Amino acid sequence: MINKLITAALLCIAVASCSMMPEYNRPDVQLNKSWSKDGKYALNSEEENPASIGWEDYFESSVLKRIISRTLKNNFDMRLAVLNIDAAKAAYRIQKSELLPTVSAKGAASRESVPADLSSTGNSVTSSTFSANLGVTAYELDFFGRVRSLNQKALEAYFATQEAKTSTQIALIAETASAYLEYMADKEMLKLSKKNYDSYKETYELVKRTFELGDATQLEVAQAESAYQSAKSNVAQYTREVAQDINAMNLLAGGNVEDLLDDSESIESLRFLGNLPEGVPSTVLLNRPDIQSAEHSLKAANADIGAARAALYPTISLTGAFGVASNELDNILDSGARYAWNFTPSVSIPIFNRGALKASLETAKVKEKIAATEYEKALQTAFREVADQLAARSTYKEQLDAQEALLKSTKKAYDLSLKRYENGVNSYLTVLDSQRSLVSAQQTVVATRQAYMTNLVTLYKVLGGGQI
Numbered sequence: 001m002i003n004k005l006i007t008a009a010l011l012c013i014a015v016a017s018c019s020m021m022p023e024y025n026r027p028d029v030q031l032n033k034s035w036s037k038d039g040k041y042a043l044n045s046e047e048e049n050p051a052s053i054g055w056e057d058y059f060e061s062s063v064l065k066r067i068i069s070r071t072l073k074n075n076f077d078m079r080l081a082v083l084n085i086d087a088a089k090a091a092y093r094i095q096k097s098e099l100l101p102t103v104s105a106k107g108a109a110s111r112e113s114v115p116a117d118l119s120s121t122g123n124s125v126t127s128s129t130f131s132a133n134l135g136v137t138a139y140e141l142d143f144f145g146r147v148r149s150l151n152q153k154a155l156e157a158y159f160a161t162q163e164a165k166t167s168t169q170i171a172l173i174a175e176t177a178s179a180y181l182e183y184m185a186d187k188e189m190l191k192l193s194k195k196n197y198d199s200y201k202e203t204y205e206l207v208k209r210t211f212e213l214g215d216a217t218q219l220e221v222a223q224a225e226s227a228y229q230s231a232k233s234n235v236a237q238y239t240r241e242v243a244q245d246i247n248a249m250n251l252l253a254g255g256n257v258e259d260l261l262d263d264s265e266s267i268e269s270l271r272f273l274g275n276l277p278e279g280v281p282s283t284v285l286l287n288r289p290d291i292q293s294a295e296h297s298l299k300a301a302n303a304d305i306g307a308a309r310a311a312l313y314p315t316i317s318l319t320g321a322f323g324v325a326s327n328e329l330d331n332i333l334d335s336g337a338r339y340a341w342n343f344t345p346s347v348s349i350p351i352f353n354r355g356a357l358k359a360s361l362e363t364a365k366v367k368e369k370i371a372a373t374e375y376e377k378a379l380q381t382a383f384r385e386v387a388d389q390l391a392a393r394s395t396y397k398e399q400l401d402a403q404e405a406l407l408k409s410t411k412k413a414y415d416l417s418l419k420r421y422e423n424g425v426n427s428y429l430t431v432l433d434s435q436r437s438l439v440s441a442q443q444t445v446v447a448t449r450q451a452y453m454t455n456l457v458t459l460y461k462v463l464g465g466g467q468i
Helices: 002-015 062-074 076-099 146-212 218-253 281-285 289-310 354-422 428-462
Strands: 103-114 125-141 315-326 338-348
Touching (some): 062 076, 062 218, 076 146, 146 218, 146 428, 218 428, 354 428
Antiparallel strands (some): 125 315
């Protein structure tokens, strides 16, 4: 009898191979073959994948590497991402357990005494009963794939959270690098502001002495003082911004990073890995973790349709137990024990709630369409992000070279105007204009270099780099 029950159960499980889950087909999203209309950025698809370039290799600054390492270890968003993975993994394991019967062991003992006046024999009777059994509780035979569809949905949700964690990591690396660039740029601005402050102060004192000697006007003194006070204000401004930049990095790193900073490092000395391989859109974008996460969500929605379809069909559950019983505890495991079993199949057929189940199926189909649309949108958005950063990279370097050349010519013009003023050829206003142009050119070079390097960080991010 036992063998027949086991054979019947295995046969039922083997038969339960039907699935109502639709066949998954990745949406056909039409992407250009290159990142630009003229094919300027169309490179060989066999190039190294940017995702294979670790962030430790891409960022050459040892200071920045240490800050990123601490951030990845302590950042609150990373902690939440890891916890979300643990939660999704636990949910998947719970759902996966539904594929197998729930077997429980149970033991029981009872002792009964019947007094003589109530006994049929006229004598008091005391009896004991001991039993032990294994039972299966409401195991659903997955004839129509409902349980397997729910298991697949949980698995895809787990994969999606894993990719979301990787996406969070990449975004965090880029955000930390950008915050460090902001700090380095403001630190350079503060350095320039202090230098210009000293220069304006020296000029102001020179104009005052010249005025006392009768060789300068009161207007020139006022102009020199105005420039001096403006420079003083800039020092205060960038002192504040440097402090705020450190606070921003502290927040990202989940703790203080000032012990990692190196005053000898400048934004001009920072170096990143050489040219990034862009590849072709179809090979690059599909490797981005946010795109993979969106596809896993789409697969989960597809599996949900299968579960909703299967819910329209009868549900067959098995409940049963097999064990032994004896009047003596010592005999429960030997030949003196008696075998006991029960087998209780049940069928649940949706009748009056069929309308609600159909509505649930329609809801699942709509959610699958929403997930497909979100996947297509994610791909198109990713394409634009890469195209924008590639276009920016091609112009930032030219802009930076032009700004550095402008700075040299502006410095030369300032030096000449200052000499002419000292020789009494030009007025102080000419010197002041040249000095303001010089300060503006200095600040523009720093800002352009920061924008250029931030572009390189963002490009690395949108190409899917930064994965561990």
